[in-house]
Structure formats: structure tokens, C-alpha cells
Amino acid sequence: MPHQGFPRCLRLLNAGDFSHVFEQADLKVHGKGMMALARLSTQGHPRVGLIVSKKNVKRAVDRNRFKRLVRESVRLRQDHLPPVDIVILAKRGVQDIDNETLYRQLNGMWKRLQRDAQAISPPSPLDGVTRDA
Structure with a gap:
């Protein structure tokens, strides 16, 4: 079973x-009531930061x-996310979204983030190389 801690x-x-992340965001993904900024990372795993202001919520x-x-x-x-640093910003109105809808929004954002990160990430030196046995 994969590790699922935080x-x-x-x-x-x-x-x-x-x-x-803010200075040079490589990716920007919008969802209802939130936005994610992401920057490619060399750490090999995703890292997440949250910004939820009193002004908006x-x-x-x-x-x-x-x-x-x-x-x-x-x-x-976490095992399906690309190795990026992500900042999630809450927008006005996010408090009006129910938990199920918010969770669906997040899953859609993670899928778009994964797709977009694969499109801009540099190819690995082993991509396309076949090994003879």
C-alpha cells in the first residue's frame, strides 16, 4: 500500500x-472558487502551499x-501528481461550494495540472530508448 501521509x-x-512559485509560475490552473499556480521542481515529488485570505473567505x-x-x-x-511546487489560492465564493463539489473541482485541477506538466516538462534521457535483453 502506498504511503498516504502528509x-x-x-x-x-x-x-x-x-x-x-509566484515569480515564475510555469502552470496556472483555474477551478471554481480557486486557482493553482505551479512551478516545475527537481525534488521528485509535489509540494503544496495554501493561501486563504480573510478578505476572500x-x-x-x-x-x-x-x-x-x-x-x-x-x-x-500525491502519487499521481507531477513533481511541481503548487500554490492554491482561494477566491471569493469558495465557502459556498459544498465538500463534494470542491473535491471534484480539486480532482479535475490535479488532472489538468498533470497533463499540462507533462506537456512542458523536458524529456527524460531514457524516453524512447529501448533496451535489448
């Missing part, structure tokens, strides 16, 4: 990590619910 290595932890319970659902979604899909 350790520190899967999180963007400091301002430098966030600004690294007034109540703390709504901000915490959004963050909890995003973290759970990343935790369950």
Missing part, C-alpha cells in the same frame, strides 16, 4: 518557497474546511 516534505513551508471555519479538503485531496493523490 509529511513536511510535501508542504511549502516558508516565504521563499511561495515567492519561488470571512469565517475561520470556512477557511479551515477549505484547507482541510485541499490537504486531504493532495494526500490521496
